[in-house]
Amino acid sequence: MKRKMRRLTKKPFVRDVAVMASGTAAAQAVIMALSPLITRLYGPEAYGLMGVFTAIVSIVGPVAALTYPIAIVLPKRETDAWALLRLSLAVTVGMAVASAVVLLLFQTSIVQLFQLQDVASFLFLIPVVMLFAGLLQTAEQWLIRTKQFAITAKMTVVQAVIIQGSKVGVGFFYPFASVLIVLSALSKGVKALLLMLFAKPAEKQHHREPRSSIKSVAKRHWDFPAYRAPEVFINASSQSLPTLLLSGFFGPASAGFYAIGKSVLSLPVQLIGKSVGDVFYPRVSEAANNGENVTGLIRKATLSLAAVGVGPFGTVIIFGPWLFSFVFGADWVTAGEYARWMALWTFFGFINRPSVMALPVLSAQAFHLRFTIIMLITRIAALAAGYYIFASDLTAIACFGVSGAILNSGLIGITLQKSRHYDHEQSDGGNDE
Structure with missing residues (x-):
């Protein structure tokens, strides 16, 4: 048994996952330690x-x-990866400027259309x-490509200390929603700055290769803005719907219950799921x-995550209301009821x-x-069924949770089917050669 454990820990994939997970675990420990106070x-x-603000962003x-950043991991040539990095930064600046123009011209209409009066002053x-x-x-994505997982792990912890510590420090003197919103807006910038400051310079192994143009890599990876970006946008919309609808239908407190429930349930997702995903992506590529x-890689990773996830998500399903009341205070018992149903779709996610x-x-x-x-x-x-038919926020969350569990399990099954087809085609191609 000890020999198997030694062999397992020596595998690069397991070691990289452990590095990412350790950093995320430390960051989540900071978050959980300070959350009851916050x-x-x-x-x-x-x-x-x-x-509500977090749901929008x-x-x-x-x-x-x-x-486009997701494509940085894929190319064999370093020059292509550098071109994708430059393309990603250029697109980012363009999108930020475009969003500012849209808000300047249509902020009032957007607020009225989506009923965002409560956070209108923060849309800027x-x-x-x-x-x-x-x-x-x-x-x-650049650090994933260059396998600088330790840097990402360390900076995740530093970011958590800075942001969560600020929430507590400022909250003692100014405990208002504006503090939480501004710090949430700054959190990604803090981590991006930390990663850029502490990342190791890439080895210049591509000096003999011809420089790749931004235009060429943009054309080659056209499926990312054409398919992946809309998918990510729609998926994010579907996950943010409960916060926006609960706020509109039942008030900000209901959205708060959902927000804290989602925050707690994201702990294992961030701790292990994201770490596995970040390491698995370059590995499967x-x-x-x-x-x-x-297919074997996907199946093994999925079953391993299922074995790990049963414990924490099962605990929330069984003891959710009591746990939330004990940890966060009596005002949050409803969040525990929400979390029971949310744990279903979060587990399959x-x-x-x-x-x-x-x-x-x-290529799917x-x-x-x-x-x-x-x-x-x-x-x-x-x-809609939970609100219009049953007029109950809890029933709406239950319907949302069950449907999410069914759909996510379906995604896994269809992906495995596609991977088997992919492996079969690759095998036939190899035999033909």
Whole structure:
């Protein structure tokens, strides 16, 4: 048994996941240690307003660079990767400027259309968040490509200390929603700056290679803005819907319950799921380039995540209300009821990380876009049924959670089917040669 453990820990994939997970674990420990104090300082309504703002930027932030940063990991040639990095930064600046222009021209109409009166004064932060988000995505993907996982892990901890510590420090003197919103807007910028400051310079192994143009890599990776960016935007919209709708239907406090529930349930997702995904992406890309069995990699990673996730998500399903009341205070017991149902779809979202990461490698981004559109429609229908038929926020969350679990499990099954087809084609191609 000890020999197996030694062999396992020596594997680069396991070692890299452990490095990423350790940094995320330390960051989440900081967040959880300070969260009981933060929730008592600010209260459900302030959390709800922050949740509404976070929901808005969670929709637009992921497409700040039109998902071009995700492509940085894929090219074999370093010059292509550098060109994608420059392209990502250029697109980020353009998108941030475009969002600022849109807000200047149509802010009043946007506020009225989406009922955003409670956070209208903070919408000017959206272009700033988009700029920070694009910079962070580009920096993260470059560090993933160059396998600087330790730097990412360390800076994740430093960011958590800075942002969460600021929430507590300022909250003692000024415990208002504006503090939470501004610090949330700055968080991605803080991490992006830290990554850029402490990243090791890339080795210049590509000096003999011809310089790749931004135009050529943009054309070669056209499927990212065409398919991946809309998919990411729609997926983010579907996940942010409960916050926006709960705030509109039942008030900011209800959105606050959802926000804290989602924050707690994201702990294992950030701790292990994202770490596995970040390391798995270059690994599955390498496997595809080398003709290895992709299906086996996806299946093994998915089952491993399922085994890890049963404990924490099962605990929330069984003891949610009591846990939230004990940790965050009696005012948050409803958040525990929400979390019970949210844990269903979060669990399947947790274990589908390998499938989602494999889809660009399988050239299945068009499928992912279609699937996400179906998910958005289904989730809107689920929330509408909970509100209009049952007039209950808890029932709306229950419908949302169950539908999310079914859809995410379906995504895993279809991805495995596509990977088997991909492996079969690769095998036939190899035999033909």
